[in-house]
Amino acid sequence: IPAKPTGLGEGSYEDGPQYSTRPINAFKIRKQAYWSYLAGGYHTYGNTDTWNFSSYKPEGTQDWKTALRSPGADHLSALAKFFASIEWWRLVPDPALFAGGIGRGETLNAAMRSTAGDRLLLYLSGPATFSLRLDAISAATTARATWIDPRTGARSSAGEFPTTGTRSFSTPKDWPDALLLVEAQSGSD
Numbered sequence: 001i002p003a004k005p006t007g008l009g010e011g012s013y014e015d016g017p018q019y020s021t022r023p024i025n026a027f028k029i030r031k032q033a034y035w036s037y038l039a040g041g042y043h044t045y046g047n048t049d050t051w052n053f054s055s056y057k058p059e060g061t062q063d064w065k066t067a068l069r070s071p072g073a074d075h076l077s078a079l080a081k082f083f084a085s086i087e088w089w090r091l092v093p094d095p096a097l098f099a100g101g102i103g104r105g106e107t108l109n110a111a112m113r114s115t116a117g118d119r120l121l122l123y124l125s126g127p128a129t130f131s132l133r134l135d136a137i138s139a140a141t142t143a144r145a146t147w148i149d150p151r152t153g154a155r156s157s158a159g160e161f162p163t164t165g166t167r168s169f170s171t172p173k174d175w176p177d178a179l180l181l182v183e184a185q186s187g188s189d
Contacts, residue, residue, distance in 0.1 A: 007042030008032055014072035015061050016048040024048075026071035027176050030150050031106075033079055034123040034179075038110035040093045045076050071151075078153035082179070090114045091121060094136070098122075099166040101130025118184040123150075125177050129170040132182070137163040140184035147172050148179035160185065 011032040012024040021028075029045065036043035048059050049067035067073075095102060097111040097120055109130060110123045117138030124130070137143045145158035149172075158180060161167055171178040 003040075005041055006039075007044070008036045009042075009044050010046065011036075011043065013046040013048040013051065014070055015067065016059065017061060018048070018059055026075050026151070029072035030075050030079070030177060031125050033076055034150065034177075035108065035110055035125070037079070037083070037088075038093060038112050038121065038123050040112075045072065047073065075151050078150065081153055082148060086119070086121075086181075087114070090116060091119070097133050097136055099131035099133050101128055103128065120180075120182040122180040122182075123177070124171050124180065127171050127175070129168060131166045131168050132180075133165075134161055134163050134167050134182070135165060137182065137184050140186065142185040143182050144185055145169070146181045146183075147175075148181060149175060150177055150179055 012019055012028060014024055014026065014029050016022065016024045033043040033045070047067045047070055049062050050064045054060050054064045091112040091114055094111055094113045097113060098109065101109065103109045103125065107126045109125055109128060112121045113119065113136050118140070120136055122132065134143060141163055142160055143163050144160050147156045147158050158169065169180060
């Protein structure tokens with residue numbers, strides 16, 4: 001049976017008071033979305049206050065127009081901009097990129113690689129130290145790593161490394177979660 005894409009069509013709604021796992025905040029929404037995307041699927045965002053235009057008072061927490069600018073909506077805008085900036089359709093899920101530190105449950109980390117061997121993408125669902133198989137970059141002898149803040153899309157350098165063996169990384173201080181993009185350096189062969 002061939003693999004088929006799947007996704008999270010109706011996860012928890014941001015700011016939803018109806019969930020036993022509340023608060024359903026921007027952080028939980030990001031986790032749902034990045035876990036879905038890095039598993040090769042999709043994610044549909046929802047906010048309790050926008051779906052009913054503030055008409056269902058038992059679950060309302062704010063005016064629906066205010067909720068349109070909620071933190072989760074802003075953070076998923078950063079997700080959309082990030083994926084639009086890369087050739088996401090060439091990525092395949094690959095949890096084996098983690099040589100250590102994959103986590104589990106609420107701290108599960110996720111990884112993808114390009115089929116061309118020139119890009120790795122990791123989502124770290126919380127502060128973490130982990131080992132990454134840099135030898136999965138086969139398109140060059142060196143790679144550049146970049147931290148991306150999933151809340152804003154802001155990028156900062158994580159260094160350049162040879163594409164051999166494994167390397168340990170730690171997420172940036174004070175970030176609740178993080179993306180790590182590792183890209184082959186052109187002209188390094």
